Amino acid sequence: MTALPPVADHETWQRELEALRIREKAATRELDAIAAQRRRLPMVRMPDYTLEGENGPVRLVDVFEGRSQLIVYNHMWFDGEEWQCPGCTGFTAQFTRFEFLEPYDARFVIVTQGPIDEALAYKRKVGNRFDWYSTANSPFGADVGAPAGGGFAVNVFLRDGDAVYRTWHTSGRGVEQLSHTFPLIDLLPYGRQEEWQDSPEGWPQSPTYSRWTSPQEIAAAYGARGD
Template sequence: MSTNALPPVVDTDTWQKELAALRIREKAATRELDAIAAQRRRLPMVQMPDYVLEGEHGPVRLAEIFGDHPQLIVYHHMWNDGAEWQCGGCTGFTSQFTRLEGLASFDARFVIVTHGPIGEALAYKRKVGNTMTWYSTANSSFGSDVGAPRDGGFAVNVFLRDGDTVYRTWHTDGRGTEQLSYLFGLIDILPYGRQEVWQDSPAGWPQGPTYSRWLDSDAIAAAYGEPN
């Protein structure tokens, strides 16, 4: 017998009735997310300076990072100089994005930017098996200027390019980044959810400290990284 608390067991008709009641709220949430996305598409934008970042092959202008596309998503990866393992949350989040080719059909690209020197950043990328393209802002104020200062943390920014002119169209940080994570979407449909103490769960549900079930960077490297 399981030692965990379990949901009540009911007949199929009762279960279908409860599911239908939940579906009403799920559909309402979907419509609200559609409305939020519509408002996001109507946001104004702000023109960006002509930043120069460091890429694998040397300096690159922000406008060039778009490649052939007019839209760009940038994840700002936290960085601690000299650390063997960088932020586990950032490392885990970005490890999810292994097949981004579909973005090209929507005229967009998704890259990582970090404050770490480009050589160290690329070494870390290989170490943890990350497949996204990385750029460094070690010699630029770009990260700090868009809400991801060296000592401040992570963020997501979206940009639009018109010719050689780049505009900032959207920004989020903290839990705002969760909407981009497929892992949380899967976990949140499980009966026990994230199993973290802050969640509203029935009495007896398994719960532990926040982040306690997240993979550490070394575990991600063991799963996806290059062999030593």
């Protein structure tokens, strides 16, 4: 590497860090305020959708499995493709457990437009550990911002008895904020090393997505032949 940050004495470094910390703390407080506003959003009642699960048809209300809150990751699906979206595959691969949601009366699942048999086969191939459901025979995916042939999203639902309400939705880089990979990478001096990022002159940069882990690499590490 020929491009390096400038070298400074400890006092200068500490002063610059403290100046940055002011902005970091302000961002933290803003995120707290955003979460508070999110808790005050209204909600929309959903129809009584039927999805396909590993054991057959299942009503959306039953996907909660008795819990009151549900997070759904809408996984992109392309018919006839051996390897599905690397972004979706990579995002869901970074999570290995969601038991911490249980004290919060919540559950996390994956819903895709792919036929359930193909979706479950892909889940096993890439070593995904969560329950998958298919909306191939239901308008659910299209109705929550994840239509067939593309579209990924995160949707949150609240159950009150047999009534299900949609409380929140995001897609695009809003989903990225829920990961732990990019926050870690953004701590590094060279960051993501993608062309669109604001970096000092001479910093290593490559095409967007080119450093992302591929579905094939995820399958090799975590799938049927991995651990």
